[in-house]
Amino acid sequence: MARDLPIGNGNIHINFDSGYRIRDIYYPYVGLENHSPELVSRFGVYCDDRFQWLDDPAFAQTKSYWDDTLITNVECEHAGLGLSLRIQDGVDSESDAMFRKLTVRNRQNRERTVKLYFHLNLNLYGSAFGDTVYYDPDLKSLVFYKGARYISLSGRQDDAGETGLSGYAAGQKGIRGLEGTWRDAEDGALGGNPISQGAIDGVAELVLKVPANGEANGWFWLCFGTSVKDIVRLEAEVRSASPVALFKRTYDYWRGWIAGDKHTFEQIEPDLVSLYKTSLLVLRTNFDNRGAVMAANDSDILKFAKDTYSYMWPRDGALIAHSLDRAGFHRYSRKFFDFCISSLSTEGFLMHKYNADGSAGSSWHPWVNAAGEKQFPIQEDETALVVFALWHHHRLAGTTADSRDDYDKLVVPAASFLLQYRDASGLPLPSYDLWEERYGVLAFTVSTVYAGLLAAADFADTHGDRLRRELYRDAAGKMKEAVEAQMYCGDRQRFVRALYWNADTRSYERDYAIDASMYALFDFELFAADDPRIERTMREMKEKLWVRTDIGGMARYENDYYHQVSRDIANVPGNPWFICTLWYAEWLIARAKTEDELNEPLELIRWARRRALPTGIMAEQIDPYTGAPLSVSPLTWSHASFIKVLQEYDAKRTALRGGGGYKESERTKSDRELLVTSGTGGEAP
Structure with a gap:
């Protein structure tokens, strides 16, 4: 229930x-x-x-x-x-x-x-x-x-x-x-x-x-x-x-x-503003005072796996902390980063997940592969996203000059791991994907590692560490080249979800499945939102993953088994997820050049409000026929995504109304964040 x-x-x-x-x-x-x-x-x-x-x-x-x-x-x-x-x-x-x-x-x-x-x-x-x-x-x-x-x-x-x-x-x-x-x-x-x-x-x-x-x-x-x-x-x-x-x-x-969030949203519909505020409150309820950010605290999930979502996944935590930073609540995100500093392994990575007291959470990621060789039981995006979010934390809080301690304790060891954990082409070595189902080189993971390396380079530049700055930027550049060479399919004119290492052929095999997490290719600025290759990838995502029932919404990927309700894959590729639907809305906002082009993402934002519970609570996913919550409710990540998307919608509309037209290529994602958070008035009580 x-x-x-x-x-x-x-x-x-x-x-x-x-x-x-x-x-x-x-x-x-x-x-x-x-x-x-x-x-x-x-x-x-x-x-x-x-x-x-x-x-x-x-x-x-x-x-x-x-x-x-x-x-x-x-x-x-x-x-x-x-x-x-x-x-x-x-x-x-x-x-x-x-x-x-x-x-x-x-x-x-x-x-x-x-x-x-x-x-x-x-x-x-x-x-x-x-x-x-x-x-x-x-x-x-x-x-x-x-x-x-x-x-x-x-x-x-x-x-x-x-x-x-x-x-x-x-x-x-x-x-x-x-x-x-x-x-x-x-x-x-x-x-x-x-x-x-x-x-x-x-x-x-x-x-x-x-x-x-x-x-x-x-x-x-x-x-x-x-x-x-x-x-x-x-x-x-x-x-x-x-x-x-x-x-x-x-x-x-x-x-x-x-009131610590000064976003006024003066031209936004009141029910969307109300959901935005509810989302901030939900984030706070799942944020432990010692810095752990819980993914969800709905114990009904015990009926399915005899385990819960009451853990701190560094990925979820980083993106949730990032949403709080964008809203001006820097004090809470600061505690999250302190938690991560204390949790960082000697090798420089963060583990699968953690309990609220800092101890390691339960895991199903093995320490050895099928050949009995040692492998790290990690999702590499979790380490990279913490570095990414930490840079934006300091930038949005205006504290980059005071970030030396974070640079030494977290950024340098984590970025060193990201540098070392690469193959000869410059791609990250295999790790588990964000859905915790596949072991390979995932588009989502590569995008976050790229963003983490650039964030580390910005830290190095801030602190006059020229050698590391060039090392990080050079690695990010080679990674982008490797993605273009190995993860872009010319025949299909779009990117692929993943590469899997074949030990027999000593080469990567491509995974051509469409996955909503491929939005990361533009969101973390590996490629521009209006890049034709991204356009074709995202349009095919909508075509293949949109749920064709009265409920609507975006599935994770075709034939998603998790809490699967229907085998009618042609119409119901999977259950609708809030985060996946909002990711697509975020891409539409990022590529919009006119106000009219903001109508479609606004409808998706409204979709999230309609499919939330009457109280404004958003689950992880919903039944494709009834709209009833499935899996855990609320999912903290769902609410963090809504906060971010509504801010970006409001910022983009404000920019487009500023006159003189608007070109996405003239403004980076970071610039949009500053526009979103300008005048936020600092920390809440």
Whole structure:
């Protein structure tokens, strides 16, 4: 089930599903230690001898973020109960606490008693063994713990009332036929069991008196810590300041944060601007405070591979950090680059992926080839893109003069590896592709290595390192020549996806398949967007990869097997991906010479908005017939791509309206970035 409206503060990350049930709870790192993997935490209402869980279809839900913040705003209407609820959840901007404000509206002309039930279902450290939940009479809270992980669940009956739950129950699940303590709530009377251990859950109750045709407020909150002392201290802070005050400071923080991006988009449709802001917020929720950028934190993917996307892929991280830099949020991208510096191998490359704490993530890239010879288990584009993004980070932040430390610690060793990891023709040696399926010399990889070498040359030039500057530029030049000689097919008048080494013939074999990632040939400036060879490559991409259903969108490549829905390859070459569709829009924007030529990419940008969830959340891919999210949701990369494309669309339109015409060859991609970010006003709070 797709995740909707993620919230967090860089230490805590919480996901809700489409029924607005808590599904993932990460702490103390974003993406590491999911204390609710594949579990459901419910919320229920009891009134007039009737009980209803919030995810029941009888509750009509309208979900959004509140005023472009990381606070949710969920309106729930139940005609049968004559009640409506507004639920607003947020993670405090300064402490490790989550708050839930509830406004209950009585639609009947009489006072009514309404009971609210917050169910918390945990497997601390991701394991169902050895947890404990107990009622603490001093805190008047339920406390869940195992080892060095503590979570308290507390409540208050109105904005200024005394803290304390109206009722509680601790219990077990998944053993002896027990479904969980949530069942205890369905008769409106919790049993009050004070402690349970093993595979546990717990339910907290608040009782509200709601006046006739009026409303009443209630609060629940969770406090996170590594010891019982942490919980007691944080609970005291919450109660002293009041949940109302902490909620307000969090609202004010996020309003100030989103205002840190000064792009006005004055002539852009409001729903696209709203998706842009939501995308920035989604990036922040998946950005750990220590620098790791998680690809996605939707644990439902466990059903398919028994592993998740809750890792930091250097490629995804570099492109996401680049989007944040373009928007002016340099402080966050800086942490990402520090993470990469500490993760760089002694050989100068970055590994497949990393956990949020900096340890190596799981991998399926072998260290030996079929002949038993050693090979590096890498995707070389991940190393190259970090160098590329780091140069643009300093350039966009205006800190190139202060980049010497980064040059010495990351750029020189990484660029040295890129230089050494080449064949005699100048092409990169084989590595795994960005889709993690093929081992060869990929068009995407070559484009990123080319861009990484030129970025390294710019660093060297900045710091007066003339020898390395010439080495890097010369290597990039030879690489481009090798691409033209070996990866361009004159017969088909377009580029090929990849080259694969044939050990028997001692030569490369061409892969003629069209792949959306071939957009990189222009995006990283290996070739101009209006180069006829690029034109033919991209036009064939649209012809072969566009999904010919009512849903539309661009597939990754023909007969894409991943989460494949249809075998009608002629019409559905694969599932539509947000990033692939936006890549094609980016090419159309880059090559546009007139305003009319911006109409087609604008339609693709609108497509992304239509195919996102109503809340603005974008998955990795969608069902080609229903548009339902597939794989993980949200995918951080999808949102980063939307940010970049909308900025480039707005910048190009502004340039075209400036008069005197516009020629792409007269302005490099880097110049467009400066145009996009001019006047951004610097760092957000």
